[in-house]
Amino acid sequence: MGEPNQSGQITRRGLLQTGSAAVTAAAAVAAVSAQETAPVRSPDHHLPNETEPGPKNAVLDAANPDSVWPPETDHGTVPPFKYSFGLSRKRIENGGWTRQVTMRELPISKSIAGVEMRLTAGGVRELHWHVEAEWAYMVYGNARITAVDAQGRSFVGDVSEGDLWLFPKGIPHSIQGLGPDGCRFLLAFDNGGFDEFHTFLITDWLAHTPPEVLGKNFGVPASTFSQVPKKELFIFQAALPEELTAEQAHAASGTGAVPQRFDFKASQMQPTKVTRGGEVKIVDSKIFPVTPISAAIVRLKPGGLRELHWHPNADEWQYYVSGKGRMTVFIAASDARTMDFEAGDVGYIPQSNPHYIENTGDTDLVFLEIFKSPVYEDISLAEWMAHTPKRLVDQHLHVGSAMLEGIPRQEAVIMPL
Numbered sequence: 133m134g135e136p137n138q139s140g141q142i143t144r145r146g147l148l149q150t151g152s153a154a155v156t157a158a159a160a161v162a163a164v165s166a167q168e169t170a171p172v173r174s175p176d177h178h179l180p181n182e183t184e185p186g187p188k189n190a191v192l193d194a195a196n197p198d199s200v201w202p203p204e205t206d207h208g209t210v211p212p213f214k215y216s217f218g219l220s221r222k223r224i225e226n227g228g229w230t231r232q233v234t235m236r237e238l239p240i241s242k243s244i245a246g247v248e249m250r251l252t253a254g255g256v257r258e259l260h261w262h263v264e265a266e267w268a269y270m271v272y273g274n275a276r277i278t279a280v281d282a283q284g285r286s287f288v289g290d291v292s293e294g295d296l297w298l299f300p301k302g303i304p305h306s307i308q309g310l311g312p313d314g315c316r317f318l319l320a321f322d323n324g325g326f327d328e329f330h331t332f333l334i335t336d337w338l339a340h341t342p343p344e345v346l347g348k349n350f351g352v353p354a355s356t357f358s359q360v361p362k363k364e365l366f367i368f369q370a371a372l373p374e375e376l377t378a379e380q381a382h383a384a385s386g387t388g389a390v391p392q393r394f395d396f397k398a399s400q401m402q403p404t405k406v407t408r409g410g411e412v413k414i415v416d417s418k419i420f421p422v423t424p425i426s427a428a429i430v431r432l433k434p435g436g437l438r439e440l441h442w443h444p445n446a447d448e449w450q451y452y453v454s455g456k457g458r459m460t461v462f463i464a465a466s467d468a469r470t471m472d473f474e475a476g477d478v479g480y481i482p483q484s485n486p487h488y489i490e491n492t493g494d495t496d497l498v499f500l501e502i503f504k505s506p507v508y509e510d511i512s513l514a515e516w517m518a519h520t521p522k523r524l525v526d527q528h529l530h531v532g533s534a535m536l537e538g539i540p541r542q543e544a545v546i547m548p549l
């Protein structure tokens with residue numbers, strides 16, 4: 133045993149001087165080294181260190197298998213890059229509802245904010261505008277959209293499931309659900325700090341302008357404005373709109389229509405790329421000139437893989453439309469994290485951080501990749517390797533020249549099964 137010091141405690145020096153203690157220390161070293169070689173992971177999670185006594189959120193665990201049992205390639209601390217619309221507060225009004233995922237909910241998402249909205253048949257998202265540009269993807273149903281540009285030219289159009297629209301920053305607009313059952317859509321704004329509940333609403337503005345000023349502005353009696361709602365409408369139930377061509381003709385009278393359309397019929401476009409593993413539609417300013425926001429609409433078949441890649445020009449904001457998948461984001465310095473995604477989830481990948489998306493379900497995985505850039509750009513690992521001297525690549529990876537020769541010379545985007 134060690135010798136007590138003046139305060140009665142056993143000193144470390146005393147321990148090291150004692151023969152029996154040295155034997156104990158050697159045994160401890162041997163135990164540590166045995167532990168280092170013992171398996172810490174098992175395929176069926178039966179090891180003592182893999183048990184999970186105590187609290188458990190079984191529903192969340194079932195939806196997040198790659199968090200419960202992370203791939204052994206995951207490492208370190210990666211800032212959270214997933215949030216679910218299902219966790220957002222839903223604002224419910226006559227005529228529909230809305231909820232948002234912004235930088236406030238998902239702090240990493242600095243460049244894009246997202247909004248989900250449901251409008252009934254006739255339900256109106258009131259006439260409004262905001263500082264940011266608004267990009268939209270129709271998830272369900274049919275809608276009538278209106279806008280007026282800075283030259284007073286009008287846009288009135290109808291959109292359906294799979295179609296897009298873009299309202300440039302500051303341009304006033306509205307959305308109304310059509311028959312038979314209104315619509316549901318996803319909005320993306322080119323600023324993570326955007327707030328759908330702080331937009332400029334026509335009712336709210338007029339309610340906060342002196343009526344005599346309103347009267348003077350239009351050359352009518354102030355009393356004309358006595359029925360303007362005192363509280364914003366935001367979303368409200370209304371009768372269905374009139375026939376499209378009649379509303380277009382009325383709105384365009386005097387100034388004409390906007391020269392470049394604010395809608396894009398992505399539902400009718402041919403995929404940019406099709407493989408056995410799925411397809412992708414890329415919509416950017418090359419084919420939709422008004423947009424400062426580019427997007428890829430991706431469909432992966434079960435087992436399909438959106439290949440390893442990154443985006444050199446922008447962060448990626450993702451919206452999962454249907455199915456189930458997983459994504460690993462590598463943030464350098466050995467740190468990587470895999471998270472699981474399903475319908476209604478949002479994902480976010482900072483600019484140039486590499487990632488893949490794999491369909492882990494038994495139905496198609498459909499998701500949107502959205503970028504605050506008018507032009508879509510990506511760099512594929514396979515394409516990079518295929519166009520670098522294979523001698524040099526093999527000196528890094530030791531995969532053999534036959535494998536390197538076999539890489540397709542052009543980017544696959546989605547891997548064939």
Ligand code: MN
Nearest residue numbers: 260261262266
């Ligand atoms: Mn808007």
Ligand code: MN
Nearest residue numbers: 442443448501
């Ligand atoms: Mn990507």
